[in-house]
Amino acid sequence: MRDKLPRCGSLFLTLISLLCVCYVMSSKFTDDEILQYRERVRAMFYHGYENYLNNAFPYDELRPLTCDGVDSWGSYSLTLIDALDTLAIMGNYSEFRRVSTLLQSHLDFSEDINVSVFETNIRVVGGLLSAHLLSQKAGVELESGWPCKGPLLTMAETVARRILPAFNTPTGMPYGTVNLAHGVPAGETPVTCTACVGTYILEFGTLSRLTGDPVFEETALKALNALWQCRSDIGLFGNHIDVLTKKWTALDSGIGAGVDSLLEYLVKGGLLLGNTDLLDKFWEYEQLIKQLMKRDDWYMWVNMKKGQITMPVFQSLEAFWPGLQSLLGQTDEAMKTLHNYHQVWRQLGFTPEFYNIVTNKVVDKREGYPLRPELIESVMVLYQATKDPYLLEVGRDILTSIETSAWTPCGYASVKDVRNHKLDNRMESFFLSETTKYLYLLFDRDNFIHNTGGKGDVVPTLQGECILNAGGYIFNTEAHPISVAALDCCQRGKDLAVFENMMRTLQNRREKLDFILDYLNQEGEEQEAVGLSQRYNCSVKPFSARWSMMGEMLEP
Secondary structure (H helix, E strand, O other): OOOOOOHHHHHHHHHHHHHHHHHHHOOOOOHHHHHHHHHHHHHHHHHHHHHHHHHOOOOOEEEOOOOEEEOOOOOOOHHHHHHHHHHHHOOOHHHHHHHHHHHHHHOOOOOOOEEEHHHHHHHHHHHHHHHHHHOOOOOOOOOOOOOOOOHHHHHHHHHHHHHHHHHOOOOOOOOOEEEOOOEOOOOOOOEEEOHHHHOOHHHHHHHHHHHOOOHHHHHHHHHHHHHHOOOOOOOOOOOEEEOOOOOEEEOEEOOOOOOHHHHHHHHHHHHHHOOHHHHHHHHHHHHHHHHHHEEOOEEOEEEOOOOOEEEOEEEHHHHHHHHHHHHOOOHHHHHHHHHHHHHHHHHHOOOOOEEEOOOOEEOOOOOOEOOOOHHHHHHHHHHHHHOOOHHHHHHHHHHHHHHHHOEEOOEEOOEEEOOOOEEOOOEOOHHHHHHHHHHHHHHOOOOHHHOEOOOOEEEEEOOEEEEEOOEOEEEOOOOOEEEHHHHHHHHHHHHHHHHHHHHHOOOOHHHHHHHHHHHHHHHHHHHHHHOOOOOOOHHHOOHHHOHHHHHHHOOO
16 A cells, blocks of 8 residues: 555545634633533533442443443452542542542452453552542541552552562563463463553552552563564564564554553653653654654554555544643644544544544444543643643534433443444443543643642641642543652652661761762762663652752751
8 A cells, every 4th residue: 555645535634624724713612611511521420420330330330221230351340440530530529538448348359350461550550549649639538658658559559469470471571361369371372462561650650659669660661671672673563462472463553552552651651750761762663653654644554564554544542642742742743633533523423443544434343432532631631731722622522422422321332333323332431530531621621630830739748748739640541640749759758768767877977978978979970871861850869869958967
């Protein structure tokens, strides 16, 4: 297939762009209208949430057409874990506290069941970590040591340790499935998706920074770095890989299904943990994406070895990309691509799993829309960056489509076919975790999640006073927000404890000064060797960078 679209396709895309410009200029919303949309989203969330509680709990998911429940990814009331931080973001702190207590008494992560390592990490570990970090905001009675200790954090750590055996491979890349009680099942296939190898650094990095145990962050980085070394001669990832042999079993390369969250975590992991090696990897890979996959603000699928286009399709999972570009300041490029995605939505009422860019038609057997969040995620992130009212139009379109075509008396149902809006008997947990959360945040302009450092809470902790709830949240790929400030708070406390113990062993001011100077010289040599990879984020700055504490340490 040729690398360029046929002329008719290019003309069609040009026409779309012109229409979009006119559409943007006509978009205006009043404060009352925005508030009304927010309340419609709130009602949507509670219609799904309450029907899950009444008809599906303690199963993983609600089946909205038959008004019952089913286990899907594990058997641990997955929708309740996924929805917990949405309750806090919507301000329902009393229900957050009730459910938090319920989960602590209800869940058992030692059962003899097989689970997806990837899904368990992003939904369960990520959901519990986020809820733990939002506990203070929600008025939970905190134990001494929070945010570095707490029951939800302990649960998240327990789950993470249950899936760690999946990483015990010669390469460090994990199996796709693990048994919570017994480890990797006998006969388990070593073939897994690319994203299933590289989507752990946010959750595992957060665990290590909060608990002080480096095993999680080291495990995630080992897997990611091993995967990076498996790229083709032209630098591309494939779609599925054998984690034992490093052999690629699916050679299509793109930004969508099977690869998407790997690219997302290179950026977000770099931002959250101050690891510029991850960001450098992304910048290198992004150049190949633009060179080989990008055509007229769409992104194609190519062969990982030769780079030629193999599938001229847009996948609904790719709609996260404009949001990721926005985090990196590429808002103009992001808006152009999002315009394309929005036109697919307006054409069909939803975005199908696969859409043929050349024929402008849905791909057969990929015609569903399982209430996915990726498009509204990009809309929300871009709106925070640009305040372009056109993005509110897109959000309104998404909200209206779901209200109109996916509503059932028992919740909201996945769309089985976007061409006729026939429904499927499933409401995945990410509908309450991601789709409704991002919609709500789009229309709730004063939400604490959007804080930009101008306001926050001074929270007394064992590590001293920490400024929390001031913004700077990084969302994992299941829309669970992680507080950079909380990680900094715990990291600072651990650094201080180490130095206090060292200083107690020294007898006089001269010894203390010599010790500090030796430490600073050592740190300088280490930083010169590794570059600036640990200095982009306050959560990982060494103690030597915190000069304000030097005076206290030199007290006689």
